[in-house]
Amino acid sequence: MTTRMIEYFHASKFGNGARVAKEIQKQLAARGVTVSVHHIRDANPRQLPPAEVYLFSSPGRMGKPIGSMRRFLKKVDLPAGSKYAILTTEMAPRPDKTGRVPSEEELVAKGQRVRPIMNEILESKGLVNIAEDTVHVTAMRGPLEEGWQRKLQAFAACIAPGQDTAVEPHVDPSTTP
Secondary structure, eight states, X not given: OOOEEEEEEEOOSSSHHHHHHHHHHHHHHTTTEEEEEEEGGGOOTTSOOOOSEEEEEOBEETTEEOHHXXXXXXXXXXXXXXXXXXXXXXXXXXXXXXXXXXXXXXXXXXXXXXXXXHHHHHHTTTOEEEEEEEEEESSTTOOBOTTHHHHHHHHHHHHSOOTTSOOOOOOOGGGOO
């Protein structure tokens, strides 16, 4: 595989996003992909370095990406057609009174819109989504859900497939009804 370049921009309040960024960087390096990781407070959204793919990661707060990430994305200045992916850290869905865990669609309908909001902002700029997923946290400050590294391995395969494989958007199997 030829070396590819991904620029990863994340916001992390309690360290979960930084931990996910470090792991995805490691997993993509194993696939021959160079990943530069930046916290958004250290990056200028109007002057992002060139890359094949831009990866944006935000924790969820009150069903939305945190405010600093929304402001960052609104200022992003990339050419139309640039490829991006989204990887969020969000609170794990809780079972209702009957013990049933709500589906992804039900969560979105109830206001859990972290990825949809990020997509709306980026797609309005003419950018192209190639993959998205969520790593759940089991409590506000963590820890990350069981099996989160395996989930990132599948996500890495979506954004950096083998040379003969087309990039397909990732569907999180844990949220599929």
